[in-house]
Amino acid sequence: MGIGELAMYAIVVFVPLYALLSIYVFFFFINSYGPHYAPTLSKYLVKILALILAANLMLLGILGVIDIKLSVNVGVSVG
Numbered sequence: 001m002g003i004g005e006l007a008m009y010a011i012v013v014f015v016p017l018y019a020l021l022s023i024y025v026f027f028f029f030i031n032s033y034g035p036h037y038a039p040t041l042s043k044y045l046v047k048i049l050a051l052i053l054a055a056n057l058m059l060l061g062i063l064g065v066i067d068i069k070l071s072v073n074v075g076v077s078v079g
Helices: 003-033 035-063
Strands: none
Touching: 003 035
């Protein structure tokens, strides 16, 4: 098992597990402490999950498992 396969395994297994766990913790926290904490907590959960996904994609790009290309589409409409 190579490093690339390990990275794919980490993305396929651990990211969904983290997402499910964070959603569970979010709703448990809301049930325990009230809904006025919801916007702050959800904002941090989304940021952390986005950071983990970005780090995993960068790792896969560095290892050469996937090819990440940044494309910029410029549309000009004349009308």
